[in-house]
Amino acid sequence: MKYLAVILTSTLLVLGSCSKKNETKAKEKTRKKDPNALRYDSLDWNAEFKPMKSSAQEINHYKEGVSKFYDDFWVKGKVSGGFLVAKNGKIIFEKYQGMADASHKREIDQNTPLHIxxxxxxxxxxxxxxxIERNKINLDQKVNTILEGFPxxxxxxxxxLSHRSGLPNYANVLWNNKKVMLNGEKPISNQGVLDVFREYKVKQIRPADKGFYYSNTNFAFLALIIEKVMKMPYGKAMKYMIFDPLEMKNTFVFDYDKDKDSIAKSYKYNGYEWAWDDFDRTYGDKNIYSTPRDLFKLDIAMYSDDFLxxxxxxxxxxxxxxxxxxxxxxxxxxxxxxxxDGKKLLYHNGWWHGNNTVFVHDVNNQFTVIALGNKQNKVIYTSFKLAGLTGTYPLKVPSIDSLKPHHK
Incomplete structure (x- = not known):
């Protein structure tokens, strides 16, 4: 009987080992890079990441600096939102506070998507x-060869992509054009924006590639290009191309008709809820909801040459x-x-309604700062200066003392 038990145990161990090997092979198979896929392959991005080495003293320096900053600005500033800082591919600080929905007493936590x-x-x-990588379009292709009616x-x-089109911001165009009827009950769509620009022959501020002019119109039209090439709505395309492959489970494109009553609310300084308006249906320039942890997945993937x-x-x-x-x-x-000195710091900030956001992708130091807020508070933008902790850039990390004259 003992001999039989040993045989059975050995057999189970072998079968278990084979099962794990098969699971690993299956995962490797699903993560194999497809040179023709119109999506970011479901690779193990963390395994792809090659972390820098930092001493325990260096990591402690970052932790102490970020912790003090958080207490001084987020806690005392009564910021509502999520905050995450990472070094060398590892989260070193993460905190959440505030309300996703004050009327229902729903608090913000690590799984709460906020407007980015x-x-x-x-x-x-x-x-x-x-x-572009898959040769479906090219960078220097004229947009009017892709979008029908692009004027x-x-x-x-x-x-x-570089905000050098010379196109004015669609919100300003629509606000200033009394012929265009705007109604907050039925916000304008991306295609509606293109129709207005074509029908009313909206003029460029300057010819293309003659200067920088930040305009949300550029990215509203880029979203239409994605829809045209992918032959699917922008939200579905982003889920297929990016969110699912990166396992961003709490990230989605806001659908005004389906999501406006369930998503985290947006609040003014005084705590009043921000009302919807004529531009809450447009996307590409805005209207993605995500979490600091999901954005960190994007941050990690961007280091890999398999990502792009x-x-x-x-x-x-x-x-x-x-x-x-x-x-x-x-x-x-x-x-x-x-x-x-040749150093370059990559980032993007954001604002829409009561949402202020920061995303710092510091490749030189593998340093990441992600700050998302849903109650209007410009204090959030000071998070960007945490990049000064690395000593690489001439950015001074703010202290509460430096802002005392402005605090009451």
Whole structure:
């Protein structure tokens, strides 16, 4: 009997081992890079990531600096939102406070999607660059060869991505055009924006590629390009191309008709809920909801050349606007600070209604800052300066003492 028991135990161990090997092979098979896929392959992005080495003392320096900043600005500033900081691919600080829905006493936690505002542009640009990698479109292709009825002959995909199209912001155009009837009960769509620009022959502020002009119109039209090429709605395309492969389970494109009563609310400084308006149906420039943890998954994946080839990432992370002196610049869907010593800091901020957001992707130091707020509070933008903790950039981490004259 003992002999039989040993045989059975050995057999079970072998079968278990074989089962684990088969599971591993199955995972490896699903994570195999498909050179033809119009999506970011479901690779193990954490395994792809190659972390820098930092001493325990260095990590402690970051933790102490971030912790003090959080207490001084987020806690005392009564920020409502989520806050995450990572170094070398590991989360070193993460906190949540405030209400997702004050009327129902629903608190914000790590799984609460918040409106990421213009950080949505980073996602839109990544989807466009995937289409470019797969030769479905190209950077210098004229937009009017992709979008039917696009009324500008000089604008390319690259111009839209780099805010060098010369197109005015669609919100300003619609507000100033009394012929266009806006109704908060039925916000305008992306196609509606294009129809207005075509029908009313909206003029460019300047010809394409003659200067930088930040305009949400660019990314609203890029979203239409994604829909045209993918032959599916923007929300479905983003889920297929980016959210699912990166396992971003709490990230989605806001659907005004389906989601407006269930998502985390947006609040003014005084705590009153922010009302919907005429532009809550447009996307590409905004209207993605996510969490700090999900955005961190994007941050990690962006280090991999399997996410996008280096030559394409170089296009994204290159400054395109040098008409004016200074260190602020814009790549393809990504802001940056370019310093004289050659160092470059990548980031994107956002604002929409009561949502203020920060995303810092510091490649030089593998340092990440993600700050999402749903109650209007410009204190959130000070999170960007935490990049100064690395000592790489001339950014001074703010202290509560430096702001005392402005605090009451």
């Amino acid at each position: 505002a213009s950080i949505s542009k980073v996602f839109t640009s990544m989807a466009i660059m995937k289409l 500008y002959d000089d604008i390319t995909v690259r111009n839209l 080839p280096k030559k394409i990432k170089d296009e994204i992370f290159t400054g395109y606007s040098y008409e004016q002196k200074g260190y602020k610049n814009y790549g393809l869907g990504m802001r940056m600070l370019e310093y004289e």
